[in-house]
Amino acid sequence: xxxxxxxxxxxxxxxxxxxxxxxxxxxxxxxxxxxxxxxxxxxxxxxxxxxxxxxxxxxxxxxxxxxxxxxxxxxxxxxxxxxxxxxxxxxxxxxxxxxxxxxxxxxxxxxxxxxxxxxxxxxxxxxxxxxxxxxxxxxxxxxxxxxxxxxxxxxxxxxxxxxxxxxxxxxxxxxxxxxxxxxxxxxxxxxxxxxxxxxxxxxxxxxxxxxxxxxxxxxxxxxxxxxxxxxxxxxxxxxxxxxxxxxxxxxxxxxxxxxxxxxxxxxxxxxxxxxxxxxxxxxxxxxxxxxxxxxxxxxxxxxxxxxxxxxxxxxxxxxxxxxxxxxxxxxxxxxxxxxxxxxxxxxxxxxxxxxxxxxxxxxxxxxxxxxxxxxxxxxxxxxxxxxxxxxxxxxxxxxxxxxxxxxxxxxxxxxxxxxxxxxxxxxxxxxxxxxxxxxxxxxxxxxxxxxxxxxxxxxxxxxxxxxxxxxxxxxxxxxxxxxxxxxxxxxxxxx
Numbered sequence: 237x238x239x240x241x242x243x244x245x246x247x248x249x250x251x252x253x254x255x256x257x258x259x260x261x262x263x264x265x266x267x268x269x270x271x272x273x274x275x276x277x278x279x280x281x282x283x284x285x286x287x288x289x290x291x292x293x294x295x296x297x298x299x300x301x302x303x304x305x306x307x308x309x310x311x312x313x314x315x316x317x318x319x320x321x322x323x324x325x326x327x328x329x330x331x332x333x334x335x336x337x338x339x340x341x342x343x344x345x346x347x348x349x350x351x352x353x354x355x356x357x358x359x360x361x362x363x364x365x366x367x368x369x370x371x372x373x374x375x376x377x378x379x380x381x382x383x384x385x386x387x388x389x390x391x392x393x394x395x396x397x398x399x400x401x402x403x404x405x406x407x408x409x410x411x412x413x414x415x416x417x418x419x420x421x422x423x424x425x426x427x428x429x430x431x432x433x434x435x436x437x438x439x440x441x442x443x444x445x446x447x448x449x450x451x452x453x454x455x456x457x458x459x460x461x462x463x464x465x466x467x468x469x470x471x472x473x474x475x476x477x478x479x480x481x482x483x484x485x486x487x488x489x490x491x492x493x494x495x496x497x498x499x500x501x502x503x504x505x506x507x508x509x510x511x512x513x514x515x516x517x518x519x520x521x522x523x524x525x526x527x528x529x530x531x532x533x534x535x536x537x538x539x540x541x542x543x544x545x546x547x548x549x550x551x552x553x554x555x556x557x558x559x560x561x562x563x564x565x566x567x568x569x570x571x572x573x574x575x576x577x578x579x580x581x582x583x584x585x586x587x588x589x590x591x592x593x594x595x596x597x598x599x600x601x602x603x604x605x606x607x608x609x610x611x612x613x614x615x616x617x618x619x620x621x622x623x624x625x626x627x628x629x630x631x632x633x634x635x636x637x638x639x640x641x642x643x644x645x646x647x648x649x650x651x652x653x654x655x656x657x658x659x660x661x662x663x664x665x666x667x668x669x670x671x672x673x674x675x676x677x678x679x680x681x682x683x684x685x686x687x688x689x690x691x692x693x694x695x696x697x698x699x700x701x702x703x704x705x706x707x708x709x710x711x712x713x714x715x716x717x718x719x720x721x722x723x724x725x726x727x728x729x730x731x
Contacts, residue, residue: 283307283328286305286307286326286331286348287305288525289344289345289348290305290324290348290352292385293345293348293349293352293381293385294352295569295581295585296381296384296385296584296585297352297356297381297584299356300580301352302322302355302356303315303321303322303323303324303352303355304321304322304323304324305323305324305325305326306323306324306325306326307325307326307327307328308325308326308327309327310325310326310327311327311330312326312327312330312347312399313325313326313327313330313331313347313348313350313351314326314351315351315352315354315355315359315360316360317360317361322355322360324348324351324352324355326347326348326351331344331347334347334395334398334399337398338394338395338398340391340394342382342387342391342392342394342395343394343395343398344395345382345385345387346378346379346382346387346392346394346395346396346418347378347395349377349378349381349382350374350375350377350378351374352377352381353373353374353375353376353377353378353381354370354374356377357370357373357374357377359373359374365407366407366408367407368404368407368408368409368413371407371408371409371414372409372413372414372417373417375396375414375417375418375421376417376418376420376421376424377421378392378418378421379392379393379417379418379419379420379421379422379423379424379425380421380422380424380425381421381425382422383421383422383425383426384425384567384585384587384588385511386506386511386565386588387422387511389419389422389423392418392419392421392422393415393418393419393422396411396414396415396418397415400414400415425587428587461492461493462491462492462493462494462572462582462583463491463492463493463582463583464489464490464491464492464570464582464583465489465490465583466487466488466489466568466586466587467488467489467490468486468487468488469485469486469487469488469568469586469589470485470486471483471484471485471486471589471591472484472485472486473591473593474593475549477549477551480551480552480553481551481552482549482550482551482552482553482554483549483550483552483591483593484547484548484549485503485530485547485548485549485550485566485568485589486545486546486547486548487501487503487543487545487546487547487548487568487586488542488543488544488545488546489501489542489543489546489568489570490540490541490542490543491536491540491541491543491570491582492539492540492541493539494536494541494572494582495536495537495538495539495541496535496536496537497535497536497572497573498533498535498572498573499533499534499535499536499570499571499572499573499582500531500532500533500534500570500571500573500579501531501532501534501546501548501568501569501570501571502523502529502530502531502532502568502569502570502571503529503530503531503548503550503566503567503568504523504527504528504529504566504567504568504569505527505528505529505550505555505564505565505566506564506565506566506588507562507563507564507565508562508563508564508565508590508592509563511565513527513528514527514528514555514556514557514564515527515528515556516528516529516554516556517556518554520554521550521554528550528554528555528556530548530549530550530554531548532546532547532548534546548568552593552595557595558595559595559596559597560594560595561592561593561594562592562593562594562595563590563591563592564590564591564592564593565588565589565590566588566589566590566591567585567586567587567588567589568585568586569581569585569586570582570583597631598630598631599631600629600630600631600632600635600709600718601629601630601631601718601719602627602628602629602630602707602718602719603627603628603629603630604627604707604719604720604721604722604723605626605627605628606625606626606722606723607623607624607625607626607703607705607722607723607725608623608624608725609621609622609623609624609703609725609727610622610624611727613686615686615688618686618688618690619688619689620686620687620688620689620690620691621686621687621689622684622685622686623641623667623684623685623686623687623703623705624682624683624684625639625680625682625683625684625685625705625722626680626681626682626683627680627683627707627722628677628678628679628680629673629677629678629680629707629718630676630677630678631676632672632673632678632709633673633674633675633676633678634672634673634674635672635673635709635710636670636672636709636710637670637671637672637673637707637708637709637710638668638669638670638671638707638708638709638710638715639668639669639671639683639685639705639706639707639708640660640666640667640668640705640706640707640708641666641667641668641685641687641703641704641705642660642664642665642666642703642704642705643664643665643666643687643692643701643702643703643704644701644702644703644704645699645700645701645702646700646701646702646726648702650664650665651664651665651692651693651694651701652664652665652693653665653666653691653693654693655691655693657691658687658688658691665691665692665693667685667686667687667691668685669683669685671683689729689731692729694729694731695731696731697730697731698728698729698730699728699729699730699731700726700727700728701726701727701728701729702724702725702726703724703725703726703727704721704722704724705721705722705725706718706719706720706721706722707719707721
C-alpha cells in the first residue's frame with residue numbers, strides 16, 4: 237500500500253503553521269472509549285494522505301462524504317457533530333504509533349473506516365454517543381470496507397487485535413465481540429464477491445458495447461434515483477489493439493434512471509500483492525490523482541439499461557511495471573457526468589478481480605541504413621580501406637554488441653586468412669569492432685572500421701570483391717545476428 241501516513245510524519249516535523257478551529261461538542265462515537273467534552277479541543281487541517289485515504293474508503297461505499305476530516309487533539313479517533321456539521325477527528329501521533337506497532341497501514345485505514353461507518357449509519361445524530369450496538373455496527377462496516385479495499389482478514393482485524401480491551405464497558409463491547417463483528421463484515425463482502433462469478437472469455441466473442449434491449453423507452457432520467465449493479469466481469473489477456481499487446485476487461489452491468497445521460501465506466505488497477513494502486517507516469521491511462529485506470533463512456537438508452545459486454549483495453553506497458561511476472565487486481569466503478577463536469581458515482585464499485593501477466597524485456601532490434609567505403613587511406617603506416625556504417629539499435633543499452641565486415645570474392649566464396657590478425661574463428665578474412673550502445677534507442681551516424689589491404693591476402697592483379705556487414709549482440713556466451721545486415725557493397729580491388 238501507499239505509505240498512508242507519510243505526510244502525517246512530515247507535518248509533525250516540519251513546524252508548519254496550519255489553520256486551527258476550536259471544537260465544542262456534547263457527545264461522540266470514539267474508537268476506544270468515550271471522549272469527555274473539553275473546552276481545549278482543537279481541529280487542524282487534515283494531511284493530504286488522510287484525505288486521500290478517506291476518499292478511497294468512500295469510493296467503496298458508493299456514497300458521497302457527508303462529513304469533514306480533521307486532525308485534532310483527541311485520544312485516537314472519533315466521529316462527532318459540531319455546529320450541526322459532521323467531523324471525523326483523528327490524532328496524528330496516535331496514527332503514527334499504531335502504524336509503528338502493527339507494521340502496516342491497514343490498522344489506520346480500519347480505524348478511519350470505523351469512524352466513517354458511524355456517520356454513514358447515523359450514529360452521531362442522537363445524543364447518546366458511543367454504545368455497544370453502534371460500535372459493533374461500525375466494526376462490521378470497517379471489516380466490510382477493508383475487504384473491498386483488498387485487505388486480508390488478518391489485516392482487517394489487526395487494529396482491533398492491538399487496541400481493543402478484553403472486557404466490555406457501557407460504551408464499547410468486549411474485544412471478542414468486536415473482532416467477531418469485523419470478521420462478519422469482511423466475510424459478508426467476500427460472499428458478495430463470490431456471488432459475482434467471472435466467466436471464461438471463450439463464452440463471448442463481442443468486443444464492443446452492446447445496445448440495451450430490456451424494456452421500452454421510458455420517462456426522463458431521475459439521477460437522484462440512479463442505481464447500478466454488476467452482473468459479470470471477465471478478462472482477456474494477450475490481446476492486441478493498434479499494435480499494442482495488453483489486457484481487455486469485459487463488464488456486464490445494469491444502470492437505471494439515467495436514460496440519455498452521459499456516463500462512464502472506469503477500471504482501477506492495483507498491485508495484487510501489496511494492494512497499492514498502480515502509479516501512472518505519463519498521463520495516458522490515469523485518474524485525476526495519478527493512478528493507473530482506463531475508462532469507457534456510454535449513454536443509457538432505456539430507463540433500465542442492460543450493457544452485456546463493455547470492454548476496457550489497456551496496454552501492458554501502461555501498467556508501468558518492471559520486467560517479470562506480475563499479479564494485478566482491479567475493480568470497476570460506474571459514474572454519471574453532472575452538468576458542471578464532475579463525475580458522480582452510481583452505486584457501489586465491483587468486487588476485486590485479478591489477472592497475471594508477464595512483461596518480457598523488449599526484443600533487441602537493428603535498423604540498417606547504409607554502408608560506404610573510403611579507399612586508399614592510411615592509419616599509421618598501413619594503407620587500406622575505411623568502412624563506414626550508419627544504423628540504429630534499440631533495446632540494447634549497455635549491452636555488448638559487435639559490428640563485423642566479411643570479405644568475399646565475386647564467386648561468393650569468402651577470402652581466407654593466413655595470419656590470424658583479421659579473421660573469423662573459422663579462418664575467414666574479416667574486421668570487427670566491439671561496442672555498447674548508450675541509449676535505449678541509439679543512432680550511429682558514422683561507425684568506422686579500418687581494413688589494411690595487406691590483410692586481404694590477395695595475389696597481384698584485379699579482384700572483384702564483396703563486403704558483407706552485419707551487427708550482433710551478445711547472448712550468454714555467443715553473439716546473435718540482429719538481422720539480415722547491410723546491403724552488400726561491391727568493388728574492384730587492384731593490387
